[in-house]
Amino acid sequence: MALLEVKNLEKDFKEVKAVDDISFKVQKGEIFGLLGPNGAGKSTTISIISTLLKPTKGDIKYKGESIVKNSKLIQPKLGVVPQEIALYPELSGYENLKFWGHAYNIRGKKLKKRIEDVSEIIGVKERLKDKISKYSGGMKRRINIGAALLHEPELLIMDEPTVGIDPQSRNHILETVNKLNEKGTTVIYTSHYMEEVEAICTRINIMDKGKIIASGTKDELIEIINGNKKINLKFDKVSQSLIKDLESIEYISKLDVSENEIIISSNNGENIFKDITEVVTASDSSLISIDINKPNLEAVFLHLTGRALRD
Amino acid sequence: MKVRDVVYKDLKLIFSDKKALVIMILMPIILSSILSMALSGSFTDYSIKKSIDIAIVKEYDKNKELKKFKNNLSNGIFSKNMSNEDINNMTTKVKDFNIENIFFNEFLDNKEIKEIINYKVLKRSDAINKLKNKELTAIVILPKDFIFDMHTNILTPFRNKVDIKVIGDPDESIKSKIVESVMKGFSQQISTLVIGKNVFIETALNEGIGYEVFNDIETIISDMTSNIKSNNINLDYEKINGKKSISSFSYYAVAMATMFILFAAGYGSRTLLEEKENITYQRMVISGTRKFKILAGKYFTIFTLALIQIITMVIFSSILLKANWGSFPLVMLISLCVVFAIAGLGILIAVITYKIGNYKVANVFESAIIQVMALLGGSFIPVEVMPEFIQKLGSFTINGLALKSYIKVMMGYGINEIFSSLLTLLIIGVIFIIISVTLLKREERWKYVKYNKVKTYETA
Known part of the structure; x- marks a missing residue:
């Protein structure tokens, strides 16, 4: 049985259909990614899973029971990291964590221990006494995550947790997600940063305009565009014989030739690089540079929608 | 989550807000000192x-x-x-x-x-x-x-x-x-x-x-x-x-205390919408905290804050201004009744502000209504010098009722003479609480989510 099952979920905001008949399952122990541009319906979907919104249609089952009918089933087991810094800036990190611990009825020694553990995990132990308003963006994000971890949730929902922070803090957060997952926490991770989703998610839903437009593992998604690779070669000059030899390679689907540059499109990743190297070495043209663009989720999204993820 | 957790957190926030502290605690002390000294001559009349x-x-x-x-x-x-x-x-x-x-x-x-x-x-x-x-x-x-x-x-x-x-x-x-x-x-x-x-x-x-x-x-x-x-x-x-002699110090200690507790209601009236805008309200709801618990937290925050204001004023005016507040049990009884009503007023404005989604009502309350209530209730000048219809209007204000009761106790009256005012305060408080809970209940179908970076509201 899936830990979470979303069935035919719809959500209307007056004229706008924010979520349009989506279904998916989240298995226990996985990091499930929701990828899509702003306005794709990710936040609305997780707001419904968080019991903050009621769906217009459809159902969500947690361990087989409807949380739309009974939100209390999931609330104690759920940790939510909102996109915004949902903290009290004028209280210290410690006071914030203490308050959110109380929100889940953790008190006394147990709470003290949990605050210690969580601050260790998120790497803010040294700054706990400082007011949140004195923290950097990355530090605030870490406390924002920590507040959702105090009650050791079974399912952790993270809504764009790395928006607007420095690379160091971003890496720390991604590492934290991986560590939590290793300890058994199931994670739903939403982002419009394709690199993050690619790096940590075991399965991914790509959403656009309220719908799921593709779903699967990273490799399964890339397979949608047939493993299309682009290899960019630059020469001192491009000879006709070189073009002819390259065209003879079996897996090359397209060659774009300019004055001293050739862009090769290929749908096979196994031997193509070896074959190209042999042809180029044997030619009378001198190779200046080689650039291989591997297909990624950005390309998949572009392929499916005709738009870039960050558009 | 327990109601006391919300109260404790809110009070911590208030006490970390220097501006709020100046307005709510220091200002009444300063103003009562200035006014009572400036107007002490006209107060021989009170005795x-x-x-x-x-x-x-x-x-x-x-x-x-x-x-x-x-x-x-x-x-x-x-x-x-x-x-x-x-x-x-x-x-x-x-x-x-x-x-x-x-x-x-x-x-x-x-x-x-x-x-x-x-x-x-x-x-x-x-x-x-x-x-x-x-x-x-x-x-x-x-x-x-x-x-x-x-x-x-x-x-x-x-x-x-x-x-x-x-x-x-x-x-x-x-x-x-x-x-x-x-x-x-x-x-x-x-x-x-x-x-x-x-x-x-x-x-x-x-x-x-x-x-x-x-x-x-x-x-x-x-x-x-x-x-x-x-x-x-x-x-x-x-x-x-x-009747006992009432000095200008005593009068203005009461007048300022009853006026500035209205600011406690004003301060509290913003916190519900602030929580919503900071997403901390949603975070509490996600944790399984009932909305009425959050509202009760806001109620007791205003209650405690107003009580702190009054106690501070009583202590300050008794020690430094030599104001005589009269029977301590009666002063406490009046204080409890008035903060009960003030907290009711505070959460009513809080729920309206939350429901409307902007601070216009809270702003109007703080910048205009409090001043009008203070004038009608006798916080600036004794109501006795005002026309009769204004006196009647003043007797419907929370601060007016409180001021009247405190003054009577200062003059040596007993519980019988202040009973009707206290009962009115309690009734006002109960009415405000009932309206607030009803409005919030109706609001339960309204939810908030950030969608497309635009705040969107839904009616289910």
Whole structure:
């Protein structure tokens, strides 16, 4: 049985259909990614899973029971990291964590221990006494995550947790997600940063305009565009014989030739690089540079929608 | 989550907000000190250290009006069906009934009244001149037909309106008010007597006793009059004995405390929407905290904050300004009742602000409504100097009710005299709480989510 099952979920905001008949399952122990541009319906979907919104249609089952009918089933087991810094800036990190611990009825020694553990995990132990308003963006994000971890949730929902922070803090957060997952926490991770989703998610839903437009593992998604690779070669000059030899390679689907540059499109990743190297070495043209663009989720999204993820 | 967790957190936030602390704790202390020092001269009026000099102006002609009454008794509608013997009996009783004696000798010359009011009978023009020259505090005018109307009211089943007019010195407004209230007390007691007598006559006539009833009316009136006169005097006696001198320091300590607790309501009224905008409200809801628990948290935050304000003011004004707040248990009782109502008002504005989704209502409350309430309730100047309709409006304000109660306790009144004000405060509080909970319940179908970076609201 899936830990979470979303069935035919719809959500209307007056004229706008924010979520349009989506279904998916989240298995226990996985990091499930929701990828899509702003306005794709990710936040609305997780707001419904968080019991903050009621769906217009459809159902969500947690361990087989409807949380739309009974939100209390999931609330104690759920940790939510909102996109915004949902903290009290004028209280210290410690006071914030203490308050959110109380929100889940953790008190006394147990709470003290949990605050210690969580601050260790998120790497803010040294700054706990400082007011949140004195923290950097990355530090605030870490406390924002920590507040959702105090009650050791079974399912952790993270809504764009790395928006607007420095690379160091971003890496720390991604590492934290991986560590939590290793300890058994199931994670739903939403982002419009394709690199993050690619790096940590075991399965991914790509959403656009309220719908799921593709779903699967990273490799399964890339397979949608047939493993299309682009290899960019630059020469001192491009000879006709070189073009002819390259065209003879079996897996090359397209060659774009300019004055001293050739862009090769290929749908096979196994031997193509070896074959190209042999042809180029044997030619009378001198190779200046080689650039291989591997297909990624950005390309998949572009392929499916005709738009870039960050558009 | 427990309600106390929300309260504890909110109070921590408030005490970390220096601006809020200055407005709510420091400002009332500073303002009460400044105002009480600046206006201390005008506050001698609040004490009844010296007796009040008044003039009584008789605008009636006693003999003429008695004659007129006797004529009416013999020839009017009232005596149409009476026998000559009954009419003679009634006429004899007229001689025995002396309203002037009751008013002057038994009422104004009563020992307790005499302690505070000195009177002289003067002509109207002389009295007005003396009032202008500040030789008198007030003039009491017994109007034309006073004797005729009082006899008609007391000795017949008819009722004529009698207006005893009080002209006061505007510079001695509180003393004038005292004279006015003493006269009102007299009028009210006479009215009670008249009503009682009329009920007696009507009942007797209905029982078929006929005009013989008037044979016993002398005894009945005599009994009633002495009873009511003593009641009347006793009533005033208590009031006058209870009054103590109130200094400007005491007055403004109360006035500022009752005004600035309104700012606690104003401060609290913003916090619900602030939580919503910071997503901490949603985070609490996701954790399984019921909305009504959050609301209760906000209620008790305002409650505690207002109580802290009052206690601070009591301590400060008692120690440094030497203000005398009166009975401590009564002060605490008033404080609890007023913060109960204030917290109710605070959450009502909080829910409205939350529901509307902007701070306009809270801003209007803080910038305009509090000032109006403060003025009406007597926080700037005592309500006694304001027109009567403003005084009436003021008696519906939370701060006005609280100020009135505190002042009474300062003057030495007991629980009975403040009971109605306290009950009104509790009723106001209950009404505000019920409206707030109802509005929030209706709101339960409204949810918030950030969608496309635009705040979107839904109606389910």
